[in-house]
Amino acid sequence: MADNQPDRGQRGLPGGKPRYSAFAVAKNSMSYHQDWQRAWRDAEPKSEYDAVIIGGGGHGLATAYYLAAVHGMTNIAVIEKGWLGGGNTGRNTTIIRSNYLWDESAAIYEHSMKLWEGLSQDLNFNVMFSQRGVLTIAHSEHELREMSRRVHAIRLNGIDSEILGPAEIKKFVPTINIDQSIRYPVMGGFLQRRGGTARHDAVAWGYARAADDLGVDIIQKCEVTGLRRQGRKIVGVETSRGFIKTKKVGCVVAGHSSVVAAMAGIRLPIASRPLQALVSEPIKPILDTVIMSNAVHMYISQSDKGEMVLGAGVDKYNSYAQRGSFPVPEHMLAAAVELFPVLSRLRMLRHWGGIVDTCPDASPIISKTDIEGLYFDCGWGTGGFKATPGSGHVFADLIANDRPNKIAAPYTLDRFRSGLLIDEHGAAGVAH
């Protein structure tokens, strides 16, 4: 599979579901919108599948979709212990970009970016992908130099990135404060115009609907309690709704990766941390791009509902609680208000947390294990949402062919033994 032209499988819904379109909206209005077909079935688990994906978040659903659409594996199931997209997929701040430092990172995130560009057509579902740009601010001489190095590396990989000075930034983002006397002044920034946001829930629903259309069973409220093996081979998964026989299991459970890995005696270098986010009351449009700042630890955008969407760094202790401590958002908002004084009177409306699986090198794990038929896609930490299509696409390839492709290969679990780490703390930047 060529890196530049990913095989996206068939476009639209070949399985026969009615397509979404303006015509469909008009037609359904005649029957008061009571006749729309369910987007996916509430499938009963079969006794056996060709592959089982554990985890019904964006990455898991994308994996299942590409297994069916690209590799023709339709006798598969996605098993989700809660409701689909209810984990980190529903809790992130929706930022999408591919401006990472190392070649290996450029490969996977840009692969994902190219899939984003066309995803709504592939899935016949509007994921609201908005390429409004992602601008990362530099606040010191050091950051300016570091930024320059990064921009060169990014462009050498054929990915768009440009440097802006304070005046240009002010033109691009009228509400930003470029006063040079503040504690962390805006000294410059680098912009990826093709970056932006998407509607996180829509991504999960779009993949679920398209996968279901191809025959994939999506089984919610079903918790995996064990991984049954015969020797060093997977033979099936134990679940709260019974045993399911299968020879291939893909684990895509993010913050719970260590829990599932332990079911097979597999060790991971992952630490599960809280990552918090919050939204403000909705206001008229004041920000039409995404701003990230490593120094002041914050990233911000404005949703289509008008809410300011804000996030910061992880809480620095392990947790599965889906909540963190107050000083993190407090610290972040102080910085946000200094950069965007117009936010100072805004009320914050909702605040929540997720469980992010962080890796020692801030890069993911997409890997076989030493148990035949058991595969892991995890360790995305705070940067998983942007990789949703790319991760699903290469993980499906790994599961279908039992070997990683060129893009996935560097992310093997073995790299922690070989020392070939891919250190992206700088690019993951603020959130790690």
Next chain:
Amino acid sequence: MASTSQKSTSLPGRTALHGKAMTMHPNPNSGKPGLVFCELAHLGKLNMRADKSAGKMVKSITGCMFPPAANTFTSAGERHAVWLGPDEFMIICEAGKDEELASSIQASFGNRHAAVTNITDALAAFHLKGAAVRQVLAKGCALDLHHSSFTSGDAAQTLLSHAAVTIMALADDEFIVICRTSFASYLHDWLLDAALEYGVKFNK
């Protein structure tokens, strides 16, 4: 007790708040400013690593008893001994006497497993006094600073608006706050801002 207006013009070297001018914002509710603060310029500060057995030596040289419990300090005139850890405390003395005191302590060590380090210039010290001093500090400090919980003789290493500090309660309305010299300007600005609603005066 440290005096409120300590002039050290005879000592060389800039102080941490060099360049800051006397500032005054009147109490909006009339009356005295809720907070009056100044720098204790060149206040002598020594870090000591030694265990309780050093108590007698400390008393004979500095005049201060060894701090009896965690988070407390003892005093003898303008000198204080502040508990910082199970085997660590800070000796505070009048400006200009730090080197002499450090030498005496060093000389008395003998074979003792101990260390004394002169950190007079590494840290800056503020003297704070006024009816609103506890409310002002509480704006940036998570400790319970009510006068019934943090009384005279109590000390703590903690955070004051993100800056690492050692605070000491001298009386109900009187504190010493010590921070890294590089944070002194920041804390000065923060104190002025935090105390604005009570009326504040910074004395040079």
Next chain:
Amino acid sequence: MMLIDCPFCGPRDETEFSCGGEAHIARPLAENKISEAEFADYLFMRDNPKGLFLERWRHSAGCRRWFNMARDTVSHEIVEIYPMGALPKTAAAKSAYSASWRRDTAAEHAAKPARTTVKNAGKARGAK
């Protein structure tokens, strides 16, 4: 938000502390006696339990001393705080310590032979 009882300073706000990650990782003193894979396990593999976790913490804005903590990663309840260099005393924490895969690793054996006489050293390790 956690209130952490520093063994030296008493109860203080979580913001005064930094978390040092998994506790009781013995550094293998004889590094050339274990394989590279085993050394990589020591360096990178980490316990990440959903439940009781034994961690190291430092009172970074206070006395700066280190101590150990047994904390539940779901409820954030602090079950026990015990000195650096010591082992926990509560039943749940002791059991978390003994049951950890790390007790049986080559790195731990290479660190301090005496450690492996903990009573569960011979316990079979398998899927949990």
